[in-house]
Amino acid sequence: MSDRARATDVPAGYDPSEFPAFAVTVDIVILTMADGRLQVLLVRRGIAPYEGMWAIPGGFKRPNETLDEAATRELAEETGVDGAAVLNQFGAYGDPGRDPRMNVVTVAYLAVLRDIGQVIAGTDAAHAALVPVSDALDGQLELAFDHAQILRDAVERVRVDLELRGIATAFVGSTFTLAELRAVYEAVWGVHLDGANFRRSILSEEGWVIPTGRRARPGASGGKPAELYRAGRMWQQGGGPIRFPQTSEKRKGKK
Amino acid sequence: MSDRARATDVPAGYDPSEFPAFAVTVDIVILTMADGRLQVLLVRRGIAPYEGMWAIPGGFKRPNETLDEAATRELAEETGVDGAAVLNQFGAYGDPGRDPRMNVVTVAYLAVLRDIGQVIAGTDAAHAALVPVSDALDGQLELAFDHAQILRDAVERVRVDLELRGIATAFVGSTFTLAELRAVYEAVWGVHLDGANFRRSILSEEGWVIPTGRRARPGASGGKPAELYRAGRMWQQGGGPIRFPQTSEKRKGKK
């Protein structure tokens, strides 16, 4: 009982060197949509350990910056993207053996970007690549450190955030069709959504999307050209217009 | 572009001392229900900085343990509680000035306990106390470090977890009445729930609560004695039977 106090308090004879020192890093799981699938930006490690393996980009936190600032800086260094539109911390990882060199505690961030294709295109493909998350988590791709777990947690987080926070529009361009937005939900959640119902959910409440009056060019397969929308103010309030489908078991049977 | 590689990779001439060293701590926000209100366990700091102020309990992470293990150990040291029934990491905090002594990055955990009253009772009241979170966040109580922010984030997290994870039963004893369980939701969410509707939601699906056949003794104010239940298996699957009330605006008007 008497050592309760010691657990929180610093001993009288304080000396920083008495406390275990850790390196603190910030890792950023950068997600984007490409080819209708959820993809993650990975970099190839140049040196040991895990040399040549794919890893989540990241770097060391500096003493004079906050964790959020470190994440913003790393994101800019990796992609050149400045505005941290969607950059959320989602976990800390500090297993003793996660880095064979020394004690490293990493704080993981999730970033959602659009139009990352050109960024990658300007880079050596051997160094950075956009990989479908399904491929990265199938075990086909072996990730360095505990990055497979971090990626799994990130994907789980983005699935939740898609419903509870307004991050859906972060995946698409400044103007978009409802089909493009629907594709985000379908790719992240791995479900099929009825186009008409999706449209109704979005349009029934004011402020989610704003029609621009312009129309998108139909794809190669034809079809009626879709209206182009801009993101409304509602996305910033947290929460979204689309809920994850319930597929109630009673409803299932009556299909 | 060329320094992208350096952001993730360790320079060839590797020397641990080149990288900024941080102390890593684990702070645990311990929440419980008492007097029908959500309360948090705080400890009083014995030494500078912030000497004499209330703080969230925590301690240094050791090099040979994981973050989760550190949190479990600290929880046991603080409360004597062994089983980490509900112990979730919810954030990391590393602002440069958050600890005036040195660079400290802390990883925050949320613990939900029941029957913590006796634990506190056996302790010097000047050292540890159970404080209603509303009081702790009103600004009435000034917390050390950035612990006010950590506590705010913890409360936000428990509100979400109450709906999405099965943590409601962690607040109550091994047997409980539906009114006790409802009080958990009402205290955490700060809303009023209709007793009859609450009952229907819980009982409509099998596996949430299991009747014991025994009845609770009515409180001092009388009333029909309530059935005592045990927690069912459904709570462990994640998700809960009660959703946060929507209070749709259309419904609001027709009250």
Added chain:
DNA sequence: TACGGTAACGGTCGTGATGACCAATACCAA
């Protein structure tokens, strides 16, 4: 220019979840 294919668009229908509300029951305290 006519025609088939495709996808957006607009609407209907049935079901289930849920908030509001009411009445009966069962216990305590005075």
Added chain:
DNA sequence: TTGGTATTGGTCATCACGACCGTTACCGTA
């Protein structure tokens, strides 16, 4: 015995939402 209180069981109206159908508008090709 009586009044008060809280549990328990039930009804009702509303509404969100999945399933589904038909129309519209544009494409490419014959």
